[in-house]
Amino acid sequence: MFFDLPLPEIEETEIGMLHFMMSRAVFIYTFGCQMNVHDSEKMLGILSQEGYERAESAEDADLIIFNTCAIREKAEQKFYSQLGRAKALKRKQRDVKIAVAGCVAQESKAKIFARAPHVDFIIGPQNVHMIGDLVAGRNRASLTDDNRELASLDVASSRQSRIKAWVSVMYGCNNFCSYCIVPYTRGREVSRPSSSIVAEIRALAEEGYREVTLLGQNVNSYRSDLDFPQLLGRIDSLGVGRIRFVTSHPRDLSDELISAVAELPGVCEHIHLPIQSGSDRILSLMNRGYSYAQYLRKIEKIRQKMPEAGITADVIAGFPGETAQDHEATVRALREVEFDGIFAFQYSPRRGTKAAEMEGRVPDPEKSARLAEILKVQEEMTLRRNRALEGTIQEILIEGPSETDSSLLMGRTRSNKIVTIEDAGEAEGSVVSVRIERARLHSLAGARIDCEGLV
Template sequence: MNKKYHIHTFGCQMNVHDSEKIAGVFSETGYQEASGFNEADVIVLNTCSIREKAEQKFYSELGRLKKIKKNNPNLKIAVAGCIAQQKGGKLFERFPYIDFIFGPNNIDKLQIWVTGNTVNSALEDNPDYSIKLIPAKREGRIRAWVSIIYGCNNFCAYCVVPFTRGREMSRRVSDIYNEIQSLAEQGFKEITLLGQNVNSYGKNLKITVDFPDLLKEIHKIEGIERIRFVTSHPRDLSDKLIEAMRDLPKVCEHIHLPIQSGSDMILNLMNRGYTYKEYRIKINNLRNAVHDIAITTDIITGFPGETEEDFQHTVAALSEIEYDGIFAFKYSKRPDTKALDLPNHVEDKVKSERLKKILDLQETITYKKNIRLKSELVEILVEGYSETDANKLTGRTRTNKIVNLYGEKEDIGKLIKIKILEAKLHSLFGEKVLT
């Protein structure tokens, strides 16, 4: 009988897509997907260490697995992702029931372990990782993630990513093109290009190519109707990219541009490489070039040294820019990062209060922006049935807003025109417009 695997993913889109690759390796090796922990012969925890909370969630899940393994001693447990890379062999000391540990840039090595070889870790530098073709077992059939660059060279003072995912490594244009071409042939309609900083794409390649050039190449692929990308570093967002977004119809009118703080003093301490004024100019340029572009961002509250005045600059930035949505978090101490050694760490209570203020303010802005869409005609790509109401279909606008509607099964996978009837905070409701 075939063996079965189960993957539990923590963290960001990067990890979600890495888990698709991990599933791809298992499938190629003849494994089937288990319905849950109890049915699995192998369990992989794909970990995230971006914040302390994510790390704690992993440890509590690992504790649960200890009990499962006690009842089923043949169960194999693997730990992948950023915590695996960061803690390495120390995990074996604390949790001797772990069988294999591998880092985000060593997913290709999983096969060696899965096929029964006696290795217990894959954490070493893997300079050829970007040219490895790892098959992904994708979660959907309509939208797909495609990695274009791994790692990050920026060393923002709060961020653990350069220590866990290593330095930037761009994938070759031809590999990316072929992967997307194959996705188009399988019927995928939308792709999201993934990287910690997509705007750095191409810097380490032998040929001269940058991110806007890559977008132009991908744009030629027939069958792909929409192109998205995450994440853009504001410092590296070029005029050339803004022009590409303006001129390439398949590139959706949405950008995620993390500001992190509205205070120049804090941005400097964070090592972000831009001032609020410089960031603001880029927002203006985007809005002037790309009609009705949606802009989302990330915010950290209570970074070391953040005074009430600094925080008010962030509040003012949110009011001035009026983002479509934000991801906001309290500053979290991360190992190896520069921010650990900064003076004047902010009390947790203050961080929480500031976070609440930011989230409350953004709710009013998001809702106000959604209300403006009422009676508008928009195009959505129908992704499937709604998770919260199985009678409704769900899709996204080009600006990445969720729209629910009543419709036919045949609409799934199609671009359809919708009239927005109702606006809520986190989604819109609409009806199909017959064309």
């Protein structure tokens, strides 16, 4: 995706709580990345302590929260259009309260209040832990200061899944990539103490969670009494089953971290390593801090230690000043690296970032054409990588029914590939060995094998 967060980007999800007797109900629209999805889980956890239950729809809610994303223009526009619709709802139900959270709230507080007087509360991503105070207090208020105290960040989350959990290990970012708004909205890097991360994951393991994904804008720069590879080692001993992490900055991906992923049994062999461009000139304009050759060297090290690892990346098409040659360098890089998957987006300027002031804007039709080519080449690479898995034995963690065919079960390999198998009644959270029968673009078809390895 546009910045360093991986896995299928969630444009908009809906998290709510069921109405229950006389309790109040909250409905959250979540835009953007996993960081926001987990912030919504935290807000639900806090609000449940304030007596809120989950509403099935915005119409059923006493409190509607828009948890916004400022990374790309499209997500921001979508939020404003949803917010406009909430105005009609508020006209019908005067008591309903509307809150705006997330990065747009942080960045555009005055604009939101001016454009949408029906908004009651504004809360920035650094103040998520204070949502309870906000809704219990004044009618119209805003909290967008950086007042993060580490202890207050250890809030109970109301999680969406019973087997997979997000766990924040750090907040904010110090990198100031020239296109990215995150350091301005989420603030500078702060690492959570290892003891509180370990306590949270130990409790998750006891509750039966089978997978944790450690979250941070740049987990490689995690620093407390432990560095990130040491933190992985500590978590690996807790028995949660599978450990993943997002996101890694290529400059900070150390040999120690690659070794930790290769050697620790619980850490899954999947690394999301945003490349953004294959052109050194553009990487420098982006302030990414690595060249393409340095990036490639990291990929080689990963594949030397873990030939089976899944490697994914983010790519930006049409960054200011990007020439046809720069774009071709990116396309060449996709062919050379052969990623398992990418999240690619057209560049969109974000107010307040350096890139927004740069000359040489690429016209929209050209950006679209470049993005289309990037996606087309990557489809070829993804299919090739998936086909290489045909006939192999993989261990998958069952997540539930397949979204495209509910008669099938869906699980993920350690390298984060989606696999569907016939439903033989395995529960969510079961680990099943499968033989990959057929590769598709977005998933693999598998057949379970018994313990002797026979289908």
